[in-house]
Amino acid sequence: MADEPVRPFPPGLAGARVTPERILHRAARVEDALHEFRENRARKRGYETTVVPYRGYGSTEWVRILCRVLLTHDRKPRRRLPLIGRREELVRGWRSFTAVPINEVDVTVTVGGVEHQVKADRGGVVDAVVPAALEPGWHTITLRAEDSEPVDSSVFIISPDATFGVVSDIDDTVMVTALPRPLLAAWNTFVLDEHARMPTPGMAVLLDRLASEHPGSPTIYLSTGAWNVAPTLGRFLSRNLYPTGPLLLTDWGPTHDRLFRSGREHKRDNLHRLAEEFPAMRWLLIGDDGQHDEEIYGEFEQQHPGNVAAIAIRQLSPSEAVLAGGRSKAESMSAKSDALWMYAPDGSGLAQQLRAAELL
Secondary structure: OOOOOOOOOOOOOOOOOOOOOOOOOHHHHHHHHHHHHHHHHHHHOOOEEEEEEEEEEEOOOEEEEEEEEEEEOOOOOOOOOOOOOOOOOOOEHHHHHOOEEOOOOEEEEEEOOEEEEEEOOOOOEEEEEEEOOOOOEEEEEEEEEOOOOOEEEEEEEOOOOOOEEEEEOOEOOOEEOOOOOHHHHHHHHHHOEHHHOEEOOOHHHHHHHHHHHOOOOOEEEEEEEEHHHHHHHHHHHHHOOOOOOOEEEEOOOOOOOOOOOOHHHHHHHHHHHHHHHOOOOEEEEEEEOOOOHHHHHHHHHHHOHHHEEEEEEEOOOHHHHHHOOOOOOOHHHHHOOOOOEEEEOOHHHHHHHHHHOOOO
8 A cells, every 4th residue: 555645746736635624614514514414324324435436637657536435325227218219318417416425534546556545525525646657648547435346437647748738618618508697507507407408519529629639638627516517517528529538626515714615716726736737738728708717817827828828718699698697807818918819609710710820
C-alpha cells in the first residue's frame, strides 16, 4: 500500500478535498447531522456501499481521481411494457438525489497495479491526486470502498508535449437548459427525462472536429452542476456524440464556512488549477453569454494570458436569454483583453471563426 500523501503532484496544490478540523458553519453541521441520520438508517435497512466512478485526468506522473461513495439498494426490475418505441432507459433527474452519501470514508484506488488510499469529503465525493507513471491516453483504474464491489474508472493522461486543450461549459453551451431560471432549473434537474434534454445545434460537431484536429488534446467539461447528475450528463454527452472527457462538477449545499457554494468560485478555482497543473497548455474556453462565463474567462485570461488560445462564447437566442434572466454585462472583458474572442449562436458559427483563426 502506498504511503505517499494524497496529493504530492503537482507542486503547490492543496491536498484532498477533505478539509482539516475547523469550526463548521451551522448549516454544514445540520447537513452533517442529516447525512449521519440517513447513513445509519440506510445501513440498518441493508443498503450497500457503492462507488460511483467519474472520469479523471492527469499527467505522466500523477492522476486526479474523481468519484463518489454512496449507500444504495438494488432496485426491483421494472415490468416490461409492450409499448411501441418504449425507451429501455428512462431516468428522471430526481433519482440522482435520493442516494445516501457516506462521509469521509476511505477509498482504495489502484493505478497501474499500485494501491493508494484516499478519503471522501463530507458529501462522499473523492477529488484527490495520487502519483502514477502512465503513458498518454486513456487508462483504466479501479476503485473500492469498505466492502463494495471494485469498479473501473477511466482517466485521460495528457501528453507532456500537448499544448492545446478545450474547456467547455455545459448548461446552455452544449446542452440547452436555461439553468439560471430557478423553477426551470428544478424541472430540468429533478423531473425532466434525460432523453428530452436538447443538445445545442452544431456544438457536438465543433468539439469533435477540435478533438480530431488536435490529436491527444483533452476536452474537459466544467460546470456548476452537482455531482449527483454526473451519470446523467455523461450519458447525454455520449448519446449526442460529444468527445469523451472528464466532468468537473461541484457539490450542492453548505460548505464549512458559508451557507451556499459559489458556482463562480468553482469555475475560477478549476481554471487556475488547470493552469498550474499544465503551464504549457493553451486552452480554448467555450461558454455562453447567459451566465458569468465571459467574466470568468476574461479574468482568467488577464491572470494567465499564456494559457488561453481563444474564448468562444455561444450567444443565447432572445427567448433563451429571457429564461436565463438576461445576457451577461461583461462586454468590457473582451474590449480590454488581448485574447481572441468570438461570438456565434451555434457551433457552426463558432467553427467558422475558429477556422479563420487556424484553430480548426
